[in-house]
Amino acid sequence: MEKPDLVVGIDFGMTCTGVAYANLTRGDTVKWIARWPHRGQANENKVPTIICYPKGSTQPSSWGFGSENQAEKDDENKDYWEWFKTYLDPNVLQDAQMRDLENAPRSQEEVDKWYEDYLRLLYQHIQLKLGSELPNNKPWEHAMVEFIFSLPTTWQPYPTVEKFRTIVERAGYGQHPTHSIDLGLTEPEAAAVHTSSDAPGIFQESEALLVCDAGGGTTDFSVLRIVGAHKGALTLQQLDVVVGKNIGSVHIDRQFEDHCHSRLHQVNEMYNLGIDPVEAAWSMMKTREFQSTKCDFGSPDTTPMFSIPVPGLNSSFNNPQFGVSRSAMTFTSNELQGMFDSQIQRLFAEIDKQLQSFEQKWPRDTISHLVLSGGLGNSAYVQKRLGDRYALGKSTFACARDIQIHVAPDPQLADPLNNKYYLDEAIAWFIKKGEPINVDVPIVHRFSRKMLPGDITMSSTTSIISTNLDKNLLPLQVNNDAEVLCELESNFAGIDDTKFKRKNRHWWSTGKKYSRMDYEIRTVLGPADLRFELWFDGQKLNRDQPIRVEWQPVSAPDPSSSDSAIYVNPVPTPPPFSFGNKSTDKLSGRFSLSNGIKNVRHSSFPSVQATELP
Structure with a gap:
């Protein structure tokens, strides 16, 4: 099967609808459509599932953010519809009509119309935003585009799922020979x-x-x-x-x-x-x-x-x-x-x-x-x-x-400075239980720190975390299975700020101006210690202060085992626990490097001077 140019995932939600996509002609990075009509230059990764009609008209007057205002909602000459997702299921609509006939949709045909009109307007916006990303000015109708919709698990294959497929097709999805529709995963399966x-x-x-x-x-x-x-x-x-x-x-x-x-x-x-x-x-x-x-x-x-x-x-x-x-x-x-x-x-x-x-x-x-x-x-x-x-x-x-x-x-x-998404309290495990370590080669991690004009905070604290969990059970975020091993304090004082990268500095930039400092943390692994080095612009900024580690002896791995590690000498005995790192900053990336002391997680690792906790 030929690889598509674009894969577009659509999550039609009760309150909001999200559109994620991957432009496979440029890589496999997944992004969200974040610019919507009536939101100007604001970034929103979802659009309200709302549609509005003039009374007596079958043509919508607004949708999404254009409908989400008091004037549209209270206009006596308009019909304002939101929270209608579940009514596509005939059984749900029938129950709603029995409970509250006055406020429930009048008919199944009416609900189907809201779905079709909303999805059509959404499709037109998707085409507008993503059509320009195609390579070599390839026309939208000639591009290989795959639309994937997730489905509520309660929808029955017939009539609800098949009816949804028909509505999606009438709304414009899959209308070109090189476009396809996939009603693949249910929403829990997708999760x-x-x-x-x-x-x-x-x-x-x-x-x-x-x-x-x-x-x-x-x-x-x-x-x-x-x-x-x-x-x-x-x-x-x-x-x-x-x-x-x-x-x-x-x-x-x-x-x-x-x-x-x-x-x-x-x-x-x-x-x-x-x-x-x-x-x-x-x-x-x-x-x-x-x-x-x-x-x-x-x-x-x-x-x-x-x-x-x-x-x-x-x-x-x-x-x-x-x-x-x-x-x-x-x-x-x-x-x-x-x-x-x-x-x-x-x-x-x-x-x-x-x-x-x-x-x-x-x-x-x-x-x-x-x-x-x-x-x-x-x-x-x-x-x-x-x-x-x-x-x-x-x-x-x-x-x-x-x-x-x-x-x-x-x-x-999203981070208000660069509109990128971050996961709070996230863990990047870079030394995993039972895996080998090489004392001759430091583990290098590259990080960025954002600073607003006038920010004089030139230090930050990071926690080094350890856990006894096996490497296949490591959590994504901070929980009770992890304990703080020590606190690391980084100090960026004395760095020439003219070497920082200025962001949003041009007159056309709508975001806040800020500086970005790109730096490295090098984790040097010794037979019985860890040492963290802070590097900026090719120079080491800190004095070495190791963390002492008490290694527990374990038997060497069985070479015949299918999941045994390949060891590079000289290495200390792989310990039966794991290291991690948590920072008050947020993590913009996940790391899983094959070196092992403890499972070491870290979110933003700008830490150098180590102070062991009692």
Whole structure:
């Protein structure tokens, strides 16, 4: 089969839709479409799944960010549609009409039309953005383009999946002879495959895993068996009935909107604020301030209080009773936690049901992995609560006593300076348990540090982490299986800043101006010590200060073993543990170098002077 020019992956979501692509004529790097209509020069890796029509018209007047505003939503002459993903399933639509006929879509044909129009507008934007990336001015219609759509696990092959395929084709995908459509993986399968490709070797053949795809409006639960894991390519078998529940971040949004409306309504009854509490509450829920607070909840940046602007409110109005001051309303983190907890309790209940069902059907088997994906699954607070309940032998189910929790990375947060995506608290393991080390050759890592104008912070701290886990069980992010071995302090003082690379310095650059310093960390491995050297512009900046390492003797590997390492002399005895590194900075790359003391992970390794911890 001929290699395509472009591979385009489309995740049609309840709240937002994302488009990832790889231009195979230039390499295999996966990127996101991040520029959208009505967002100017802003970078957004997803576009709202919203579409708007003039009343009585079959032609949409806006979509995506063009629809996501109060004017479109409240225009009495327009129909505003969002959160309609699940209604493509006739059974879901029928249930919604029985519960709330007034607010549910009027017909299946209407829902199908929203899908088709939205996907057509999305296709036109994809063609506009990616057509210019084709080599040698190749016309779009002649390029080899493969469109891949992920599917909810609850959709039945007939009629829902086949109907979706028909809608996709009518929207323009696959209309040219060299274009193709693949409705390949379900969303939980895609999460498992992405997790595997992001951390090769963590899944083994015959293992069972439970995928919890917690998205915007729904959460799918799927139990899968790995029937093949050759060279990182997973072959998965579904073991149990897929369950979909109305659990997701949308319901947190709705609770917050209702909470805002309740407060504003009470204040308005007393003082006549001159605003519509319904409109204001919706706008408060949509603000970047709330969405950012929600996404960051549970992280170290969480604060006890947060404030959200109240649109249209006079800045002189204050009401401490309802937390209103200077055109903003203040909330406590406990209030937001309660909204999260209502969804998490439902997650617990459904995961427990899946584990109970698995035990009944496969009483002698175990589930080795719990994979979290989706927007809600990427919440630090959700991850912590699930870890507290299921990880490290805490599960009350025998089949899940040794379950490991993984998060399928979703690059939703971009660095504001360069719009690149980073993974918080990530681990790059560069010395792995049981693998050989060569004391004659240092391990060299190249890093970059970004600095805003006037930044006088010329040092940073990095933690060196160790773990006793085997190399095939190494976590992607910081967890309780790792301990701090020492703290490393780097010092860049005295470097001539004229040698830094200036970024966004041209008049046409829209981003903030900043400097980028490219440097190297060289890890020198001794028979009983580690030494870290900081290099910049071809010169070593630090004095050597080794870390003493107590090696434990182990027997030499069996040369006949298929997975034995090839040793290069002279080497110290490979130790039975692993080293890693965590920094307060963020990691823009992952390393897995074949040298072994401990599994050594590090995020941004700008550390030189070592101080051992007691």
